[in-house]
Amino acid sequence: NAGVTQTPKFRILKIGQSMTLQCTQDMNHNYMYWYRQDPGMGLKLIYYSVGAGITDKGEVPNGYNVSRSTTEDFPLRLELAAPSQTSVYFCASTKEYGNTEAFFGQGTRLTVV
Amino acid sequence: DQQVKQNSPSLSVQEGRISILNCDYTNSMFDYFLWYKKYPAEGPTFLISISSIKDKNEDGRFTVFLNKSAKHLSLHIVPSQPGDSAVYFCAARVRGAQKLVFGQGTRLTINP
Numbered sequence: 001n002a003g004v005t006q007t008p009k010f011r012i013l014k015i016g017q018s019m020t021l022q023c024t025q026d027m028n029h030n031y032m033y034w035y036r037q038d039p040g041m042g043l044k045l046i047y048y049s050v051g052a053g054i055t056d057k058g059e060v061p062n063g064y065n066v067s068r069s070t071t072e073d074f075p076l077r078l079e080l081a082a083p084s085q086t087s088v089y090f091c092a093s094t095k096e097y098g099n100t101e102a103f104f105g106q107g108t109r110l111t112v113v
Numbered sequence: 114d115q116q117v118k119q120n121s122p123s124l125s126v127q128e129g130r131i132s133i134l135n136c137d138y139t140n141s142m143f144d145y146f147l148w149y150k151k152y153p154a155e156g157p158t159f160l161i162s163i164s165s166i167k168d169k170n171e172d173g174r175f176t177v178f179l180n181k182s183a184k185h186l187s188l189h190i191v192p193s194q195p196g197d198s199a200v201y202f203c204a205a206r207v208r209g210a211q212k213l214v215f216g217q218g219t220r221l222t223i224n225p
Contacts, residue, residue, distance in 0.1 A: 004156070031211055042117065042202060042215035043157075050211065058212065090156050097211050100145045104156030 002026050006091050006105035013081040013112045021076040021108050023091030031094040032074040033058075033102065034066065036087040043090060049074055050097075081112045116140045117205050119216035127224050132190040134219050136203030139184065143205040146179060147213070148188045151200045160201075161188070193223045 007022045025032065030051045035043040035058075045058030049068040063085055065077040074093075078085060088109050092102040118137045126132045134148075144165045149157035163170040163177045163186075170177050176189045190197055203216040 033212075035215075040122070040217060042119075042217045043204075043213075044215075045212055048212060092156070094211065100147055100162055100206055100213075101159045102149075102157075102213065104149075104158070106154070106156050 004091055004093055004103050004105040006089075006108050008108060009106065010109050011111070013078075013110065015081060015083065015112060017081050018077070018079050019081070019110075021078075021089055021091075021110075023074045023076065023105060024072050025074075025091075025093045025103070026072065027093060027095070027103065028071060029093035029095050029103070030071070031096070032068065033092045033094075034064070034074070034076045035090045035092065036060065037090065037107075038087050046076065046089075078110075083112050086110060086112045115217075116143075117203055117214050117216040119201075119203055119219050121219050122217070123220040123222070125222045125224060126193050128195060129192045132188075132193045132197065132221055132223070134188040134190075134201050134203075134221065136186040136188075136216050137184060138186065138205055140205070140207065140214075141184075142208045143214075144208040145206040146177070146186050147204045147206075148175075148177060149202040149204060149215075151202065151218070157202055190221075193221075195223050195225060197221060198223045 033048040034046040047066040049055045091105040147162040148160040151157040200218045204213040
């Protein structure tokens with residue numbers, strides 16, 4: 001059982017470049033989330049989705065976009081990378097509303113230079 | 114505005130002794146509190162949770178205590194084992210929302 005899978009694990013981007021962080025889950029979870037973790041800080045919610053076709057902003061959405069065309073996939077798009085987006089990104093999912101246990105992917109370490 | 118705070122960045126405990134990790138919160142609308150454990154190069158994994166209507170929840174070596182009047186949450190690990198060395202995140206859910214707010218994390222080191 002793969003759970004939540006993120007790709008790539010590491011990436012170095014130049015300022016102004018764009019990329020997509022991939023996230024897929026095989027647990028048929030309705031809710032999916034993107035977090036970022038900066039050094040010494042907790043996880044901050046970027047975007048979340050309550051089901052296919054429905055997304056909403058979290059605490060720190062600026063500079064990012066998401067889409068949810070299927071239950072399984074929830075990609076995160078960076079259009080114009082900035083050094084402030086250097087962080088570790090985690091994708092997570094929960095089964096249904098009211099379920100508090102989130103399953104996380106292994107993370108993507110992104111460096112923008 | 115840090116709604117969930119873990120004021121100790123690190124904690125070192127001897128193997129076999131009790132580890133106590135603390136968390137303070139400010140939002141009275143939190144209805145669920147959780148602890149996640151994170152090893153290096155891995156995503157966080159769920160450890161234990163507690164509803165705001167309870168004051169204690171136990172699961173094996175792990176016990177979470179909730180003091181609502183003090184807005185304080187703690188995780189007790191007894192006895193501590195080397196495999197417990199990890200970063201522990203406290204998290205809270207706002208009532209009516211399916212989103213979690215995380216603390217900064219505490220790095221626990223268990224010494225043999």
